[in-house]
Structures are given as structure tokens and as C-alpha cells.
Amino acid sequence: MLDDLARRLPFPVDDYVAAGRAYTAWREAGAVRDGADYEAVSLWTYVYIQRHLAGRFARERTSGPADLDDAITRAFGSVMERLASIDDPPRFAHYVSVVCKNTVIGHRGRRRETVEADDRVLPPDEEVTPSPYAAEAVRADIEAALSDLPASVREVARLRYLDGLDYETIAERTGRPIASVRTYAARACARLRADPHLRAHHFDDVLPPMPTGPPPDE
Amino acid sequence: MIFWIEFLRTCYTIPSSRTRQAPPLSTPVTLDDRLDAYPLLPPDERAAVERDVEAAPHLASRLAEARVLAATLDAAAPGAPVTADDVARRETDRLLGHATPDADRIAAAVAADDALAAEAERARARLAGWAAAAEPPAAHFARLMAAHGASLPAATEADGRTTARADRPAADRATDRTAAAPPRARRAPAFRRLVLAMGVVAVAYGAAFTGSSLMVPERDRVAALAEVGYVAPVVRGGDAPGDQAARLTAALDAVAGARRTTLGLFPRYDVAALDAAAADLDVLIASADPASVVSQEARLALGRVRLQQGRDADAARVLGTLVAGESYRAPEARRLLDWIRTR
Numbered sequence: 429m430l431d432d433l434a435r436r437l438p439f440p441v442d443d444y445v446a447a448g449r450a451y452t453a454w455r456e457a458g459a460v461r462d463g464a465d466y467e468a469v470s471l472w473t474y475v476y477i478q479r480h481l482a483g484r485f486a487r488e489r490t491s492g493p494a495d496l497d498d499a500i501t502r503a504f505g506s507v508m509e510r511l512a513s514i515d516d517p518p519r520f521a522h523y524v525s526v527v528c529k530n531t532v533i534g535h536r537g538r539r540r541e542t543v544e545a546d547d548r549v550l551p552p553d554e555e556v557t558p559s560p561y562a563a564e565a566v567r568a569d570i571e572a573a574l575s576d577l578p579a580s581v582r583e584v585a586r587l588r589y590l591d592g593l594d595y596e597t598i599a600e601r602t603g604r605p606i607a608s609v610r611t612y613a614a615r616a617c618a619r620l621r622a623d624p625h626l627r628a629h630h631f632d633d634v635l636p637p638m639p640t641g642p643p644p645d646e
Numbered sequence: 647m648i649f650w651i652e653f654l655r656t657c658y659t660i661p662s663s664r665t666r667q668a669p670p671l672s673t674p675v676t677l678d679d680r681l682d683a684y685p686l687l688p689p690d691e692r693a694a695v696e697r698d699v700e701a702a703p704h705l706a707s708r709l710a711e712a713r714v715l716a717a718t719l720d721a722a723a724p725g726a727p728v729t730a731d732d733v734a735r736r737e738t739d740r741l742l743g744h745a746t747p748d749a750d751r752i753a754a755a756v757a758a759d760d761a762l763a764a765e766a767e768r769a770r771a772r773l774a775g776w777a778a779a780a781e782p783p784a785a786h787f788a789r790l791m792a793a794h795g796a797s798l799p800a801a802t803e804a805d806g807r808t809t810a811r812a813d814r815p816a817a818d819r820a821t822d823r824t825a826a827a828p829p830r831a832r833r834a835p836a837f838r839r840l841v842l843a844m845g846v847v848a849v850a851y852g853a854a855f856t857g858s859s860l861m862v863p864e865r866d867r868v869a870a871l872a873e874v875g876y877v878a879p880v881v882r883g884g885d886a887p888g889d890q891a892a893r894l895t896a897a898l899d900a901v902a903g904a905r906r907t908t909l910g911l912f913p914r915y916d917v918a919a920l921d922a923a924a925a926d927l928d929v930l931i932a933s934a935d936p937a938s939v940v941s942q943e944a945r946l947a948l949g950r951v952r953l954q955q956g957r958d959a960d961a962a963r964v965l966g967t968l969v970a971g972e973s974y975r976a977p978e979a980r981r982l983l984d985w986i987r988t989r
Contacts (some may be wrong), residue, residue, distance in 0.1 A: 440745070572721065590722075620685075621715060
């Protein structure tokens with residue numbers, strides 16, 4: 429059954445903090461490819477990738493089961509090959525999420541090369557939309573990106589981006605003129621636009637690199 | 647207009663300095679400024695920016711970047727509108743046995759929106775097709791781990807409970823005070839037996855999988871019906887896909903549904919179900935614009951179905967139209983035609 433592996437996870441697949449803790453513990457213990465922490469990390473990685481990519485491929489036109497299996501194999505191989513050297517261990521889940529995103533981009537690129545599609549007739553669904561699985565990681569990255577802004581800007585930005593409030597409500601809640609609220613939000617927006625961790629969620633110009641070539645287990 | 651006056655004022659107002667003079671309201675707000683502020687704009691203002699960028703193509707890449715960032719930030723905000731991606735996520739979680747934290751919110755949106763309901767149906771069909779065709783995840787995982795030189799990870803206990811607490815990661819154990827771990831000496835032999843048994847099952851299944859793959863007739867491998875698929879794009883604004891696109895999706899789902907396997911092995915096709923799907927594709931091709939994506943995808947799929955059924959002449963006829971019409975599917979059609987000609 430497909431959910432057998434998920435039941436074996438020692439923590440929920442969407443508990444990214446627990447995944448980061450398990451990975452950090454494994455690294456701190458010497459990154460030996462054996463033991464409970466290694467098993468938890470590798471199992472979580474597989475289950476997360478399977479869930480993430482199945483969700484993405486459920487909407488991929490012209491992709492079949494073989495494409496999904498290939499993508500899972502590529503993404504898992506990409507993470508496992510670099511497992512002992514990933515920067516910022518507590519953000520392990522973020523890394524895996526970005527690998528998944530890049531795997532989808534890579535798959536689309538290979539498919540386009542295969543069919544030699546003419547852009548004029550390709551259906552307009554090729555835009556890479558943010559993964560719904562990355563929402564929590566994005567929120568954590570927004571928090572981190574805003575952390576060294578002045579407190580007043582940070583407060584407005586949190587209400588705007590994390591709580592989803594409109595300007596009028598933010599102005600009422602903070603007691604600031606709406607013009608100031610807009611200005612602060614614009615400053616925060618500039619910061620978010622330049623933040624490399626946030627960029628990694630939606631652009632492929634940031635590590636980790638896109639898996640290329642044959643699947644790692646071939 | 648009121649927004650831009652407001653925006654203009656805010657662009658040049660520093661709240662901590664009340665003595666600073668704002669520029670005159672006649673100062674123009676550039677498209678550059680509006681692109682910078684794009685993620686902050688309401689939908690109608692974003693649409694206006696997009697219209698203006700159409701007249702300034704050199705800014706198209708900046709707009710694309712702004713749109714993706716805006717979508718990322720929007721998706722992370724609470725109460726963001728339910729999208730087709732969210733619907734696919736819920737269907738995936740259902741299949742894989744994960745809890746979807748916002749399942750109720752998504753279910754309510756699906757119940758109220760026919761386009762999302764159709765999206766859910768399509769995602770469910772595609773995922774079911776994948777589940778039927780995929781190598782069992784436990785075997786797949788074991789194979790990938792072996793490929794990376796690792797031992798198999800901890801298995802489920804015989805009674806179906808999750809792994810023993812002592813096998814859980816140190817970080818997790820540190821916060822878990824609900825149960826005592828069994829002594830390692832008592833646990834280890836049973837654990838090794840489970841791992842060994844799982845390995846044997848994985849190897850046996852792998853061998854059967856390999857045998858099954860080798861026994862697939864060349865014709866079935868070339869036709870590759872398991873890879874036939876289409877998901878109608880949802881256009882901006884959330885409009886439902888066209889009727890023809892929905893019919894194509896239904897016909898291709900029927901092709902996928904005609905596949906039968908035994909534990910994911912020895913794939914075969916239900917002849918009657920495949921004939922019915924081919925008839926639907928025939929009707930669709932007759933009514934669709936030959937230049938449309940729907941027609942091209944339908945013709946390629948019908949060609950593959952006819953090829954799998956051994957009806958080479960019918961397959962060649964429909965695939966030939968793709969080549970002759972210089973379809974974007976022509977390279978694939980040509981490959982299939984080459985195979986037919988070598989028979």
C-alpha cells in the first residue's frame with residue numbers, strides 16, 4: 429500500500445521542524461549512513477518527495493506514471509548524493525523542497541526537448557507555480573528575511589504577508605497612517621524580492637542544482 | 647486613480663520625517679515602480695500592470711519574476727484562495743494516507759466550484775492510474791536505498807504499529823516521554839529478521855517486476871499507453887477548461903482505466919474498455935479544430951491505442967495526419983510510424 433511508508437515515519441511528513449532536527453542530529457553524530465536518525469532522514473526524504481511530486485504530477489499534462497517514478501528517483505538520488513554536505517542543517521526540509529521544485533522544472537525541460545514543441549502551440553500551463561507543499565517553508569523564510577528590518581517595518585510586513593491583512597486593517601491595528609503602512613510594506617517587499625532563500629522556492633538560479641542526466645540509480 | 651495618488655504619496659513619504667516634502671502629485675508613477683510593488687497590488691491593479699507590460703515587452707521578464715514572487719507570497723498567506731494545486735495536494739494526501747491540514751477548507755471550495763471539482767476528479771483519476779502502475783513504494787524505496795549503498799531502514803512492526811521509539815531519531819526521542827524503549831539486545835534480533843524479511847520481499851518483487859517488464863510485448867512498449875495523459879490547463883481567472891478539453895481528459899482517463907495488473911505486475915488491457923475509449927477519441931477528433939491542442943493530443947493517443955491493438959493501418963492513418971500537419975506531436979508520431987513501417 430502507498431501509505432505503508434508514511435505510517436513508518438517517526439513524525440508527520442509535514443513536520444518540517446522535526447525533519448530538520450532529525451537531520452541535524454544525524455549530522456552532529458558524524459553523518460554515518462546507518463542508525464535510527466539516518467533511517468528517519470532517508471525515509472522522511474522519500475515520503476516527502478513522493479508526496480510532493482505526486483501532488484505536482486497529478487496536474488501535469490502529458491506525464492505518465494513512468495515520468496513520476498523517474499522524477500521521484502531523480503529527486504531522491506539528488507538529495508542522497510549530497511546528504512552529508514547540505515548547508516544549514518535545520519533547514520533540511522527547505523532543501524528537499526527546492527530539489528523537488530527543480531526536478532519538476534527539469535522534467536518539463538526534458539519533455540520539451542523530446543517533443544520539440546513549438547511555443548506557439550504549447551498549452552499555456554507551463555508556468556512554475558509555487559508548490560502548495562512549500563507554504564510553511566515560505567512562511568519561515570519570510571520571517572527570517574524580515575528579521576533584521578526595523579521593528580515597525582517588521583510588524584507591518586508580518587501583518588501583510590503572514591496574516592494576509594489589507595492595508596486598512598493594518599493601519600487600524602497598528603495606529604499608523606495608511607500611507608506609512610504602504611511604505612513599510614514596500615520596503616519589506618524589496619527585501620523579500622532579494623532574499624535568496626525565498627528565491628530558491630520559485631527560481632532555478634539558486635542552489636540546490638537541478639537534477640540532470642540519467643536517474644542516479646541507473 | 648485614487649490608489650495611484652495614494653501610492654505616489656507613499657513612495658515619497660518617510661513617516662519618521664514629517665518635515666520632508668512629498669513630490670507634486672503630477673509626478674508620474676513609472677511601470678518600473680508598479681512592477682516593484684506588484685506583489686502588494688490587488689488583482690485589478692496587477693491586471694493593469696500586465697496589460698501595460700504587453701506594450702513594453704522588454705519588461706516581460708521582470709513581470710514574470712514579479713508574478714511568481716507574488717504567487718509564492720499569496721500562497722503562503724492564510725486564507726489564500728484554494729487553487730487547483732491545493733486540490734491536487736488533497737487528492738494526493740488521500741491516496742498516500744497523509745493528513746491535509748486544510749482539508750476542510752479545500753473540500754468547501756471544491757463543493758462550491760465546479761472547475762475545482764472537475765480538477766479533483768482529474769487528479770484522482772491520474773493518481774489512481776499512477777498507483778496501479780507504480781512499483782510498490784516500499785520496494786521502490788528499498789531499491790533506491792540499495793542503489794546508494796545503504797541498508798534498508800527500519801520496518802513496520804508485525805502488528806502494524808510504527809517503529810519502536812528507540813529507533814526514532816535522537817531529536818525526536820528527546821521530546822517524547824510517553825513510552826519506554828525496549829532494551830536494544832532484546833529488540834535487535836527481531837528487528838534484523840524484519841529487515842531481512844523486507845529485503846527478501848523487495849528482492850523477490852524486484853525479480854518479478856523485472857520479469858514482468860521483460861515479458862511486455864514490444865508492441866505494448868512502443869505504444870506506451872501507460873504514458874498517455876492530458877490535464878486541461880486552467881486559464882487565468884479560474885475559468886473551467888473547455889468542453890473538448892474535459893472530454894479529452896475523460897477519454898484518456900478511460901484509456902488509463904482499461905489497464906489491468908496483478909499487484910502492479912503483468913500489465914494488460916481490457917479490450918472492450920479500450921475500444922470504448924478509442925470511439926470517444928474518434929468522435930472528439932471529428933469535432934475538434936485540427937490545429938487545437940485537444941485534437942493533436944487526441945490523435946496521438948488514438949494512434950497509440952490502435953497501435954497497441956495491432957490495427958497498424960488505422961494507427962498509421964491517424965499518426966500520419968500529425969506528421970503532415972507539422973504538429974508539435976509530429977516527432978513522436980514519426981517515431982511510431984517508423985516502428986510500424988519496420989514490421
